[in-house]
Amino acid sequence: MGEKFHAFMFPWFAFGHMIPFLHLANKLAQNGHKVTFLLPKKAQKQLEHHNLFPDSIVFHTLTIPHVDGLPAGAETASDVPLSLEKFLTAAINLTRDQAEAAVRALRPDLIFFDFSHWVPEMAKEHGVKSVMYFVAGAVSMAHSLVPGGEFGVPPPGYPSSKVLFREQDAHALLSFSIYYESLYHRLTTGLMNCDFISLRTCKEVEGKFCDYIESQYQRKVLLTGPMHPEPDNSKTLEARWSHWLSRFEPGSVIYCALGSQISLEKDQFQELCLGMELTGLPFLVAVRPPKGAKTIQEALPEGFEERVKNRGVVWGEWVQQPLILAHPSIGCFVSHCGLGSMWEALVSDCQIVLLPYLSDQVLNTRLMSEELEVSVEVQREKTGWFSKESLSVAITSVMDKDSEVGNRVRRNHARIKEILVSPGLLIGYIDEFIETLQNLVNDPNLE
Structure with missing residues (x-):
């Protein structure tokens, strides 16, 4: 090396x-x-437990200056509405x-960045290589960040006729248009100004989009x-969930989670709950309380808890998602x-049903459902809303043992999973990535 x-x-x-x-x-x-990791003061405490090599990864805190309009004490995107x-x-x-003072003092070889577009210019002034690390996936970059496209419309030469926005995605595009x-x-x-682009993906899933960007x-x-984080065998699923899940047949439980950013409207939250009930299957839903509600309980549909008490749980706090997905009772996600x-x-090993909200999630969904055919997307109305019936139909279509759609996505998913978990795939990518960076750092003529 x-x-x-x-x-x-x-x-x-x-x-x-x-x-x-x-x-x-x-x-x-x-x-x-x-690694020197630049971040705001408050975020350090929340990220420390993710730092597995504190001797090699040093957190360097930045003070977020006051800006008119920014709430006092706000330092990260989770402190402010969109x-x-x-x-x-x-x-x-x-x-x-x-940031520049830190570069001057510590003289790094490389600087990874994403939204701070002035980093490449600053890096060049100090003889440092800049790497744009894009964490949202190659599909999003290829569709929305190559000059020549229009808002919501891909640029010329875009390599897919399936991974596109549709009329019912207006809700996702509206939130993005702001x-x-x-x-x-x-x-x-x-x-345009960085030395190299890096993407959190692999060619087995997004190869043609990576080639197009290049x-x-x-x-x-x-x-x-x-x-994706490798399985941590030292951690076990909380007893509350392992006991609850173990009551059900293998592959019979639906697990639903919509990420940390999404707070549903109350009507849509209730529709989600009723759609789960309609499937007749056991379910665990882990979502934030809907807009305007402090707790999950106060927002549940009338009589819902009583009707599903032995087979359904709606939970408003964080759960150990990878460990839940690995539980033998879970059959559908x-x-x-x-992207995570x-x-x-x-x-x-779960069947996959997708209900995207933000623009990059819509494109990831089309990649999964249309291009790779490993999942089913919940159909929405033109308003962007979904009904309890459309949610239930999507879930039942993949969970029914005799369903043609269910069997097709299961076969395709099993094939891709086998590639992704094959010994050496992840480590092979990282080794090649690091070796390329070393060569770039050590050979000033390499561009």
Whole structure:
């Protein structure tokens, strides 16, 4: 192996970005490299337990300056609603002097970034290579971040006729449109000015989209592999859930989770609960309380708890998702198809039903359901809402042993899972990724 390098990491200050950056930092540290991780003060406590190599990964805290419009004490995206995110962006941009002072003092070889589009320019001034690390998947970048497309419409030469937005995705595009222009500008500027692009994916799942990005941006695209956390055999599922799940037949329980960002409208939350009830199957739903409700209990449909008390649980707090998916009783995973959950679904044995909310989740869903045919998407009305019937139909279509759709997605899923969990796949990607970085750092003529 070549010489060891020192990498800076400067992710967007949202946990859905900082945690994948830290997973990558752990892989670099495991291979003997040094990482300085830039983050806001408050986030350090919440991320420390993800740092598996505290001797090699040093947290370097930045002070988030005051910006008019940003609530006092807000430091990460989870502290502000989407409508105020532009103020957080402005505050993070004002940390440039602090980041530059750290680069000057510590002289890294590389700096990984995503939303802070000024990083490549700053890195060049100090002779540092910049790597744009995009954590949302190759499909999203290929569809929405290659110049030449329009909002919601892919650019020329886009390599799929299936992974596209449709009329019923207006709700997802609307939430994205609020800050699309500013985000598009920041990301494409970063992509055009960085030295290399890296993606948290593998060619077995998103190969043609990675090739398209490489050809359009004329930059080397380095793949880290899926980066789903490897099973931690030291951890066991909480007794509460292992006891409850063990009451049911193998492969019979539906598990539903929609990620940490999604708070449903109360009507849609109730529709979700009623759709689960309608399947007649046991279920565990782990979602945030809906908008306007402090607890899950107060928002449940009338009489629901009594009707499902022996077979259904709706839970409003965090659960150990990978361990739940690995439990033999779980047979179906209803997911929003965020990238982390997408990989967890693919390496599970569950049937997959998808209910996306944000624009990148919609594209991941089309990749899974239309291109790879490993899942079924819940049909929505033109308003973007789904009905309890459409949810129940989607779940039943994959859970019914005699269903043609169910058998097709099961076969395709089993084939892809076998590739993804094959010995050496993950480690092979990381080894090649690190070796490429070492060569780039050590050979100034390599571009």
